[in-house]
Amino acid sequence: MKSLTASRVSTQPLKRSPPAVxxxxxxxxxxxxxxxxxxxxxxxxxxxGPLSRHEIAQRTGLPNTTTARLIHTLLMLGYLTRVRxxxxxxxxxxVLALGHALIEALPFRRVARPLMQRFALDFNVWxxxxxxxxxxxxxxxxxxxxxxxxxxxxxxxxxxxASTALGRAYLWALTPADRAARLREIERDGYANAAxxxxxxxxxxxxxxxxxxxxxxxxxxxxxxGVGTPIVMGDGRHVLALSCGNTNLATNARVLAEQHxxxxxxxATDIKNGLLQSGxxxxx
Amino acid sequence: xxxxxxxxxxASGKNRSVVAAVSRGLSILSxxxxxxxxxxNSEIAARTRLPKPTVSRLTRTLSLLGYLHHSPRRKQYRxxxxxxxxxxxxxxxxxxxxxxRPAMQAFADSCNALVALGVRERLDMIHLETCHSNSxxxxxxxxxGSRARVATTAFGRAHLAALSNDEREAVLQQMSQHxxxxxxxxxxxxxxxIREVRRQGFCIVMGLWQPDINAVAVPLVCRDRSxxxxxxxxxxxxxxxxxxxxxxxxxxxxxLAQRIAAxxxxxx
Numbered sequence: 001m002k003s004l005t006a007s008r009v010s011t012q013p014l015k016r017s018p019p020a021v022x023x024x025x026x027x028x029x030x031x032x033x034x035x036x037x038x039x040x041x042x043x044x045x046x047x048x049g050p051l052s053r054h055e056i057a058q059r060t061g062l063p064n065t066t067t068a069r070l071i072h073t074l075l076m077l078g079y080l081t082r083v084r085x086x087x088x089x090x091x092x093x094x095v096l097a098l099g100h101a102l103i104e105a106l107p108f109r110r111v112a113r114p115l116m117q118r119f120a121l122d123f124n125v126w127x128x129x130x131x132x133x134x135x136x137x138x139x140x141x142x143x144x145x146x147x148x149x150x151x152x153x154x155x156x157x158x159x160x161x162a163s164t165a166l167g168r169a170y171l172w173a174l175t176p177a178d179r180a181a182r183l184r185e186i187e188r189d190g191y192a193n194a195a196x197x198x199x200x201x202x203x204x205x206x207x208x209x210x211x212x213x214x215x216x217x218x219x220x221x222x223x224x225x226g227v228g229t230p231i232v233m234g235d236g237r238h239v240l241a242l243s244c245g246n247t248n249l250a251t252n253a254r255v256l257a258e259q260h261x262x263x264x265x266x267x268a269t270d271i272k273n274g275l276l277q278s279g280x281x282x283x284x
Numbered sequence: 285x286x287x288x289x290x291x292x293x294x295a296s297g298k299n300r301s302v303v304a305a306v307s308r309g310l311s312i313l314s315x316x317x318x319x320x321x322x323x324x325n326s327e328i329a330a331r332t333r334l335p336k337p338t339v340s341r342l343t344r345t346l347s348l349l350g351y352l353h354h355s356p357r358r359k360q361y362r363x364x365x366x367x368x369x370x371x372x373x374x375x376x377x378x379x380x381x382x383x384x385r386p387a388m389q390a391f392a393d394s395c396n397a398l399v400a401l402g403v404r405e406r407l408d409m410i411h412l413e414t415c416h417s418n419s420x421x422x423x424x425x426x427x428x429g430s431r432a433r434v435a436t437t438a439f440g441r442a443h444l445a446a447l448s449n450d451e452r453e454a455v456l457q458q459m460s461q462h463x464x465x466x467x468x469x470x471x472x473x474x475x476x477x478i479r480e481v482r483r484q485g486f487c488i489v490m491g492l493w494q495p496d497i498n499a500v501a502v503p504l505v506c507r508d509r510s511x512x513x514x515x516x517x518x519x520x521x522x523x524x525x526x527x528x529x530x531x532x533x534x535x536x537x538x539x540l541a542q543r544i545a546a547x548x549x550x551x552x
Contacts, residue, residue: 015431029305030304030305031305033303033305033306034305034306034309034342034345034346035345035349037352038309038349038351038370039304041369041370041371042369042370042371044374044375044486045374046373046374046376046377048374070303070306072303073303074306074310076307076407077310077311077314077405078309078405078406078410079371084511090371090374090375091370091371091374091375093371093403093404093405093410094310094314094405094410095370095371095374095375096315096372096375096412096428097314097317097405097408097410097429097430097431098314098316098363098367098370098372098429099368099370099372099375099429100318100427100428100429101317101321101429102316102363102364102367102368103364103429104317104318104321104427105316105321105362105363106365131365133350133365133366133368133369134350134366134369138366138368138369139368139373140365140368147527152377154373155368155372155373155376156368156370156372156373156374156376156377157373158373183434187321199286201320230479267522279387
């Protein structure tokens with residue numbers, strides 16, 4: 001399986017806003033520490049190697065002494081591991097156990113994965129299921145055809161919202177007010193050209209309204225073509241997005257638009273039905 | 285370390301409460317598992333041995349931050365999707381997993397067994413990589429991230445055998461407080477397993493994890509990385525009777541561990 005090693009998933013680290021919390025509720029030094037410790041874990045990116053204490057302090061903006069204390073606590077509970085040869089740290093086995101516990105608890109892997117794998121094989125594309133988290137799209141599940149190309153994406157990967165088909169499909173499902181707020185955040189992060197962003201999104205919204213899926217051709221990575229569709233459940237309370245893609249060497253815009261897009265809608269429906277059958281929506 | 289292996293926080297003054305909140309918050313997240321998907325505050329308090337008001341405060345905070353999800357109907361919490369942002373994606377790419385996987389899968393297929401690579405986290409072994417044969421796929425439900433007890437699995441006991449004396453003593457001390465009345469028996473079995481590993485390189489456990497499941501395990505020591513992992517093989521007693529474990533599978537597993545360790549050393 002070829003993988004796109006020439007380019008990273010993102011050319012610069014994505015702005016990862018910490019989850020928004022009402023200030024009153026987050027008050028208290030103890031709570032601040034917990035939030036900071038979790039922020040330390042959030043700074044690790046699959047493309048990084050181990051990070052030194054200094055690098056962690058830089059990325060989080062925390063003082064060195066604070067960072068050292070938090071790192072020590074994270075080490076004690078297995079959320080960080082010391083990489084002795086390198087002298088740095090990486091996420092530890094408790095992170096793996098936590099992710100595993102979540103994946104087992106939620107029906108996404110169980111329900112979506114077989115459908116996504118089948119689709120990837122049939123159409124020779126990669127398929128991604130995600131939801132919004134912290135201003136970006138969080139990948140819940142990813143599948144690819146063994147023979148085809150694949151991007152280095154897996155459960156827990158972060159993708160940008162504005163430039164991917166996955167993210168645009170999600171944005172469509174928001175109310176206009178929420179969407180506008182989200183766009184302002186994206187623009188404020190300086191990630192995209194504002195005018196271009198609004199134009200591209202308007203086009204994507206129109207595509208979704210008309211055909212049920214949107215395109216992102218070369219807008220995330222120049223050589224990648226993708227289509228995406230939302231999966232909305234519970235009257236909009238739960239919004240997922242499903243996308244598929246390939247490189248412009250292996251496919252073209254027409255095939256994606258005419259074949260993959262409509263087929264993606266069918267998979268999305270099957271996934272949605274599977275999730276509805278798997279249990280109470282409230283539990284999602 | 286206290287009874288269940290939580291760190292005693294020795295920072296002084298202001299530092300104590302700051303670090304304590306982190307430790308407690310993380311303990312709460314760790315209380316959730318594939319078995320315990322939904323937990324209420326009382327249940328979390330029982331499992332973490334934290335005071336209930338502390339738990340209520342922290343679960344509310346974790347919920348507001350997105351790491352826990354509250355169900356008003358159930359009056360319980362489950363993990364929130366945000367826990368996937370805590371470095372989980374980084375761990376899919378670990379060197380040791382990539383290096384070990386092909387050989388582990390071939391081994392699993394050849395024995396009709398499960399082969400797993402694991403690392404210790406306090407009193408649990410956490411599976412880093414698991415390779416199933418067709419016959420174990422449905423019956424042995426473990427996957428990357430699953431936990432198993434160090435004290436009562438071949439997986440864990442092989443790991444203990446390879447620790448330094450000091451480290452092992454520290455772990456055994458924590459275990460004695462955890463297992464209490466059962467400790468003498470558990471300790472005897474651990475000692476036995478350690479003797480086996482020293483003598484022949486592997487230890488065998490029969491029917492302890494599940495009644496019909498036998499297991500053999502070998503420590504995997506990455507010298508250059510100073511890490512002690514464990515590699516284990518488990519399957520039905522039908523395919524893995526004791527004799528086969530002793531004569532064939534155990535020795536082959538020792539070789540497999542050596543090959544993986546050598547490959548990892550080359551890559552450093």
